[in-house]
Amino acid sequence: MFTIDNIPFGIVSINDNPPTIATIIEGWVYDLRALGEGQLFQNIPGVPAALKSSSLNAFAALGNEATVALKKELREFVSNDTAHQTPCVYSESKITAFHLPFNIPDYTDFYVSKVHATNVGVLFRGKENALQPNWVHLPVGYHGRSSSVVVSGTDFLRPQGQIGNPGSGEPVVAPCKKMDYEVELACFIGKPNEMGQPISVEDAHKHIFGYVIMNDWSARDIQAWEYVPLGPFLGKNFCTSISPWVVTPDALVGAEIELTRDAEDPPLAPYLDGGKQIFDIDFEVVVNDKKVGVCNSKDLYWSFPQMIAHHTIGGCPLSTGDLLGSGTISSTGDSGDALTTVGSLLEATHNGTKPIDGLSFLKDGDVVTISAKSKNGVDMGSCTGAVLPSSN
Template sequence: MSTDPIDQTARAPWLDLPADHPFGLGTLPYGVFSTEGTAPRVGVRIGDQVLDAGACAEQAGMESGEVWLAPCLNPFLAQGRPAWDAARAWLVEVLTNDSLRDCVEPHLLDLEDVRLHLPVEVADYVDFYASEHHATNVGRIFRPDSEPLTPNWKHLPIGYHGRAGTVVVSGTDVVRPTGQRKAPTETAPTFGPSIRLDIEAELGFVVGAATELGRRVSVDDADDHLFGVVLLNDWSARDLQAWEYVPLGPFLGKSFATSISAWVVPLAALAGARLPLPAQDPQPLPYLLGDGTPWGLDVHYEVELNGTVVARPEYRDLYWSPAQMLAHLTVNGASVRPGDLFGSGTISGTDRGTRGSFLELSWNGTEPIELADGSTRSFLEDGDTVVIRGWAPGPDGTRIGLGEVRGTIIPAR
């Protein structure tokens, strides 16, 4: 089991950082930022400030920090686990060692004064379907007279290959997609804007340390490639999806936009949030087991629509672990590249208040959701803003902040 290489007892008194801040020394997420007239480069969030990591490393004489001058995290991701751990330990050292304050303070910027960009150049994007509760809910909605789970579901992590080029950073508006749709009562398809636009509250995993084509990543080696996590919203046009997905799966109903949070929280920061998976029965095949205990994550979510919290999903309920997802993704010899991203699939629980999509929350439109202003929604309307927030338990009762992923729906073009 991975442990966090940093000293969790370290403190940074001169930063005037509250002990319970969700972006304290236990979090230290990476992002990409710019200021007026400057090029995007890597920053590290500490409290409500951003450390210009490359400039700080340059002043401190740390040559390996040159990768943080790049406009994305990919060069840093390519270096692998030893470099990631060493960088995390170095960041804590410069932020807590008073003798290094002169290297840090000139390169701290207020969060409100920077512009945040997509943190990684996404090489490939895969989305899984790892929540048993979500898969069961969807099965009951669309196949009420059949078993809700397909026969393969408990034998392998189901997934589809998405579109990397439409992954966008939090705050980017989402244009309502257009395509073919056909209701069960119609005799022929029609064309137009989606009228059943939905969200999927997920956790995204950012991958580094490339592999060669033909080489598998085992469950036991997954930690060497899983760099960190982002909050992820896999926007979904349910009407387009329903008409197109047989026989080859999701396509235009998913590929128009996927939003991720601006900050990538290192997986090392979540070492204290690891917990055992729910019981897997039947036992998965050996390549999905490894030598250790498959682990999940204790990550808590909040889904807000137009200012009303409508759901609080729990990632701990997911059936398949991120290590199992990565092992399955590569078991056929598919290579991974720095900047690969895969999503967990919708995070849902057994109760209505823990469902991570409006398809489930409204039970396919039959049980509309009431908002604080008295309006109701089954699916998203133009002008609606969805915000997904997340956090995990940290050391000594602290919280590890995952930030938010936000998007507003604008009319079809």
């Protein structure tokens, strides 16, 4: 349930009408465009015009001050509209479609869970070489495809591509047999930066508009064949799902904790030494109505401010609406014993060699739902998608 302490933002169609900027509070949907055309938000510079858009880009570009001011005014309005008599307030059942909250110019996915990186490294390189030498020095990431980011509820076709064939030494072109989910937290950039102007780790939080749940679907067999030497490509670019409601940072202040580094880890580079706040958020994964895993973002090793500082240290411009993913979130525990601590089936089943309750990788028709809630009670919503048979 999204409460008045949360007030997330999204793009919805109400009663089959065109997309509009909205929020949801206690099961009631508030059409913010309509409210902005009426009596609300008139004294917040730029907000009424930004709310006329069918994406959050213009609103997010105004900065966090505008977001906080809108939420304050809306809370006052809601407290006086207990009967929900305003024409632009609807029951949640009137939502007929969700849309992507942003026009997404670019998408970067990071790899910042030490537990996940270690688990995967052990699987493919052995315990002694689990982490690459650079991993504790910088937030590792790669450039994904914004064109295949979809809103929750969008199903996708099982991808096909080249898959290694140890028997013959030559790859085969076939549908993926090792389809996996990845539990992630992602942020949307609000305030952009100019090319050549890095964002400091101390100021990075000012550039984050909000957070969503993300599932970076992964074709593990395609990925395994292609990832050397430049990293993921077709194993990742076919679909990435995000939750529809964007939760802003002010709602998560009560869930903030400070990241800690292991005693044996090297000192941080000066440009990364700060911005160590991450959130205590519990994630749950359900496959076909069966709970298969939980994890928590407090176990991440790098924070979003550190990711942003590293992303821009060379002068890279981030645009309003850019999406940055955390990479798979895995928590401490023995991933070989249970599905309860890791954010992917790759880890939980040891690359499919140790199925648990008959589950190794995802089958056609499987529906995956990831939900999350912070320790201060803020609901992040859910992210759902289904694997459809390959077109081949």
